[in-house]
Amino acid sequence: MTWNNFEEFKNDVGKYPEFVDVALYIAENVAKNFYHYDSEVKPLSYGTKGRTFLVDNDRKVLKVTTDQNEALRAERIRGKHAPGLVGYYDVREITSQHDIFQDHYVSLMDRLPKMLVDDPFLHKIFDTMDDEYHFDTGGMFDSDLYKMTEKQLRKNIPIYFEEKFDPLGEWSTPLSEYTPEEQKRIVQLVIDIIRIQKTMAKFGIETPDLINKNLGFDDGGRLTFFDMGYGREGEGQKTIRKSPYVIERFSTFK
Numbered sequence: 001m002t003w004n005n006f007e008e009f010k011n012d013v014g015k016y017p018e019f020v021d022v023a024l025y026i027a028e029n030v031a032k033n034f035y036h037y038d039s040e041v042k043p044l045s046y047g048t049k050g051r052t053f054l055v056d057n058d059r060k061v062l063k064v065t066t067d068q069n070e071a072l073r074a075e076r077i078r079g080k081h082a083p084g085l086v087g088y089y090d091v092r093e094i095t096s097q098h099d100i101f102q103d104h105y106v107s108l109m110d111r112l113p114k115m116l117v118d119d120p121f122l123h124k125i126f127d128t129m130d131d132e133y134h135f136d137t138g139g140m141f142d143s144d145l146y147k148m149t150e151k152q153l154r155k156n157i158p159i160y161f162e163e164k165f166d167p168l169g170e171w172s173t174p175l176s177e178y179t180p181e182e183q184k185r186i187v188q189l190v191i192d193i194i195r196i197q198k199t200m201a202k203f204g205i206e207t208p209d210l211i212n213k214n215l216g217f218d219d220g221g222r223l224t225f226f227d228m229g230y231g232r233e234g235e236g237q238k239t240i241r242k243s244p245y246v247i248e249r250f251s252t253f254k
């Protein structure tokens, strides 16, 4: 369902602005009036600062957020070659005559076909490594690995993890005891985590919320990070570099 203006929307779904689903209204209007998608806008998830919606026949995700840092980061990588990070098409701040829309941002991005949490094996491997390295607070593997090409990584990761890798968390099962197929997947996961961390460093995304829930796989099956917001309130706010880009506005938003 779409509405021509906010009054119509209020009459339809709620009388009082504070009870009105502002994010849904923004998503519907942006999808219809600015991106000109005729397909249904489908709510996908709820978060503390953001909501996501499927748009463009479920091919893209439209995120509505009040997290300005998230929008600034998304804008920084929009249209850029950023391996391992989700592709953004558009990032904007909403401006409107209605106060209720203040401080809302939208970003339009690729929809990843699969989430890490939906892959039980890699999800568990990721969590095991995360317990050791704490990726969400910037934790990294041995720094030598970050200087290697992917070809070199494929050769060296098995050596690096030979002694200390165990998905059950006991750190006793060497990598070589996994099936060849599992070993390949573990090595690729490490390669992809390194790829994401290198891209984040390149774009100055310093304290990413690099957790299992914010990772998925792209069309080629490679691990991809998609949530540029802070998961933890306030953390890292002081270290954010201001984007040199001005976020464009939907200034005609009614």
Ligand SMILES: Nc1ncnc2c1ncn2[C@@H]1O[C@H](COP(=O)(O)OP(=O)(O)O)[C@@H](O)[C@H]1O
Pocket: 044, 045, 046, 047, 048, 049, 050, 051, 052, 061, 063, 086, 109, 110, 111, 112, 113, 115, 213, 214, 216, 226, 227, 228, 229
């Ligand atoms: N680009 C995307 N492709 C597929 N699913 C996505 C995408 N972005 C978000 N989602 C889904 O929506 C959920 C919430 O999105 P996220 O950006 O992590 O929001 P929050 O800020 O609430 O954590 C994700 O866990 C995922 O299931």
Ligand SMILES: [Mg+2]
Pocket: 047, 213, 214, 227
């Ligand atoms: Mg998230």
